Amino acid sequence: MEGTGSYGAGLAAFLDAAGERVVEVCRPKRPAHRGGRKTDALDAVRAAREALVSDHLIHPGRRGEREALRVLLATRGAAVLARTAAINQLKALIVSAPEALRAQLRGRTGKQQIAACLTQAACSTEGVEHRMTVRALRCTAQRIQTLTAEAKELEKEIHLLVRAMAPELLALVGVGPISAAQVLVSWSHPGRFRSDAAFAAFAGAAPIPASSGLTTRHRLSRAGDRQLNRAVHTIVLVRARVDPATRAYIAKRSAEGKSSRDAQRCLKRAVARQVFKLLERQAGSAATASRELHAA
Template sequence: MYKLTKASAVKARTQAVNQLKSVLITADPALREELAGLGNAELFRTCARFADASTREEDGEESVVQATRITLGLLAYRISQLSEQIRDVDARLTRLVECRALQLLDVVGIGPDVALLITVGDTPERLGSESFFAALCGVSPVERSSGRRQFRRLNRGGDRQANAALHRIVFTRLRVDSRTQDYFERRIKEGKTRREIVRCLKRYAAREVFHLVGQLQPGPRS
């Protein structure tokens, strides 16, 4: 339920941000100049103050400028409210993960994103081995050979939300984890493509997550 709430709030906030910037493109040149060069955070704070401006109606071009400022203010206020909702849901998700699987938060690249825990909880009977979990997350290698050429491609099946969570883990590690960066450089020198390396890293991440959450699951059925 929290994931559903967060996803809808993120989508609505993205839409509001896009609308605000679209309004700026067609705004009065003086207003554009007033807001030029501001980063997103400062831009939203500045525009939010427009919503407190007078709502009196004016004639001619002034009414258009006034309507534009009020619109920017309302959109900025909406962005602020949605951001607050997202932070609140994130805090609730963090508390849930801390109570259920605190060990996940100690691993580089894994945050309070419960997509993987949802996948585990929805289908515990299928998690008899790490290979089952990898297939469930869509990161198990798929053979695709032709003649003398033998290689593996990405698995496009499985739970796409869990796959996206593993994708975020890998790219976070590529930015901040020295071991992952060293591995990437070594495989590049071996002639592997970036896509092939990411596939391997997602498979390794799935193995790590499986062993971290394995203790939460009942033993495999006989």
């Protein structure tokens, strides 16, 4: 099926519940020499052909707790983006505000400017431009405050859910609730990926060989799940700041003549392997415990 995470989600869940094997296929390629014709029937045939010849079929993510995490992450992400846009809007308003207002806000940090805008009151003796600018600043600051609180509440919900699903994941160095949640959403369930290499490729964390002659190097993969890639990248950046072993590895690679990006690519591959094996092992332990409980 194509689009199991959007329009095909309901059908995919129904078929999975009925015991059918469902696999995800990418958008079928339309041959240019045939004019790129498109109908639902043609797309279905192309998707089926791609699935038949592919050795790397991906199973759709499961619903339940995983889907709950996904919608929380999406909602928090939207709130963070909207908050960033509101902050940029506030800065633009301050830049073009009347000098009397700019003087009051000049030299303050971003948080201090937001707090000042929240308490701004327009004087009736001021001109219409001044009064309306004060109103716009106050409304924008209130929006920032609301979105900040919303993002924090959603992060708390995400943290609680991740802690219930995979507490060992949060115990890893550099893994916060948001990164852990994205890893769980992308991994979904045991058996979705045949190996840690397949998971790393899905994350875009498997370096692509780009060697030539006497030069041995790898280039960055831009394929795969970019949200998962971002989570893995964030984990690496945090470890590079706080983990002595990671910092020693980067220093070692630098001494060998490798760039920091080359070291990061290797570290991202190692992180992908680590989190995949941890989740698969945790799922296997849970399944064994469940079987023993039912046997008793």
